[in-house]
Structure formats: structure tokens, C-alpha cells
């Protein structure tokens with residue numbers, strides 16, 4: 666009996682020891698969530714462009730309308746004036762705000778350069794009004810370079826896009842009635858479009874192609890429209906590379 670008790674105790678001790686040896690305490694794995702990329706924000710001043718509303722500005726800089734109103738001590742009923750400078754508190758870098766309107770009107774996209782080294786939607790609006798175009802800026806979108814208060818690659822939608830009106834950028838082949846006109850700021854006979862401009866152009870053209878079902882064969886440079894004699898958007902525009910990225 667004594668022998669049996671001794672053997673049983675020995676087995677129990679062994680089991681205990683072996684369980685201690687084979688089941689080490691699991692070490693907790695400490696995993697860190699990746700730190701979210703910090704979004705830089707700062708107070709900026711923004712010059713109101715043609716057709717811009719508080720809603721559009723709020724979306725562009727990711728700042729609530731109420732905060733913009735408070736920072737500028739203006740009421741909700743205030744109507745922004747083109748050219749007015751307003752403070753945007755804690756603004757992010759501008760984001761593209763591309764409104765898409767159901768329509769069967771848009772069957773082509775035409776790419777232009779401004780043939781000027783400087784400019785933005787507001788500057789072209791004033792220039793086109795002076796030329797006698799009563800609706801002002803003839804393009805639907807402008808992609809900025811770094812020549813104005815707009816950031817390089819910033820996309821501005823013009824009143825003609827927001828109101829879904831005909832363009833005034835390509836009379837030939839009646840393109841004004843069926844083509845979305847996009848203008849990159851710059852003279853690409855003398856300089857090259859920047860990478861940021863080309864990336865923004867790619868972004869907006871793809872978005873418009875998807876929504877309006879426009880094939881890449883109908884994305885045209887101004888100079889290839891039937892009946893047009895122009896080098897727009899300039900000899901330095903990397904047209905083939907741009908088209909390849911759309912496919």
C-alpha cells in the first residue's frame with residue numbers, strides 16, 4: 666500500500682512538473698495600431714472663385730460651414746462675392762469636389778492648356794467676360810499650376826459645370842454642346858505640365874469617363890478636334906502617356 670501511495674505521488678509530481686515545463690506562460694503579443702497619417706491643418710485665406718459656394722469651400726477644405734461663418738463673422742444668409750477673401754480656419758489641403766450630374770449631354774472630353782503661365786478660374790473668368798462671353802469662363806474645369814493662390818494640381822469646377830451649361834472652349838464640330846472642357850494652367854509650348862497637374866487631370870478624366878460612359882477614344886486634345894487648327898494643349902503635353910494611363 667505504502668509503495669502504491671509513493672508511486673501515485675511520484676506520478677502526480679511528474680505530471681505537475683511536466684505540465685509546468687510544457688505549458689509555458691503565453692507571452693502577450695503587443696501589437697500597435699499603425700499611427701494614422703496626421704492631417705496637416707492651418708488657417709488660410711481663400712479668394713472666392715466664380716460659382717463657389719460655402720458648401721463647396723467647406724468640402725474643399727474639410728471645415729464645417731458654421732466654423733467658416735464664425736471665423737468671418739458672417740451669417741448663414743450671406744452670399745459670397747466672387748473675389749472676396751475669406752478665412753478658412755484649420756483648413757486641410759484642398760480636395761477635389763467634383764459634382765456629377767446625371768445627363769446624356771456629355772459625350773466627349775477636351776483637354777486644353779491656358780497658353781498663359783499664370784492663372785486660375787477667377788482670372789480666366791474675368792478675361793473671358795472682357796472678351797464678351799457673357800457667361801464668363803468657357804471651360805468646365807481648371808487644373809491649377811502653382812502660379813496663383815490655388816495649389817498646384819487643384820481642380821476648380823466653373824459655373825458652366827455647376828449649372829451644366831454648354832462650354833465656350835471649342836466651337837468646331839459643335840463640341841461646345843457635347844464636350845466637357847478641361848483647362849490646365851500653363852503654356853505647354855514653353856514648359857511642361859507638372860506631375861501634380863497630370864495626376865489631377867487623370868483623376869478627373871477617369872471620374873467623368875466612368876460616370877458619363879465616355880470611351881478613351883473620345884478624350885481629345887483640343888488640336889485633334891475635326892476642323893480645329895491649334896497646337897493646344899501644347900507641344901510638350903505628354904499626350905500618349907496621358908492616354909495610356911486611362912486604359
Ligand SMILES: [Zn+2]
Pocket residue numbers: 776777778887895897898
Ligand atoms: Zn484649347
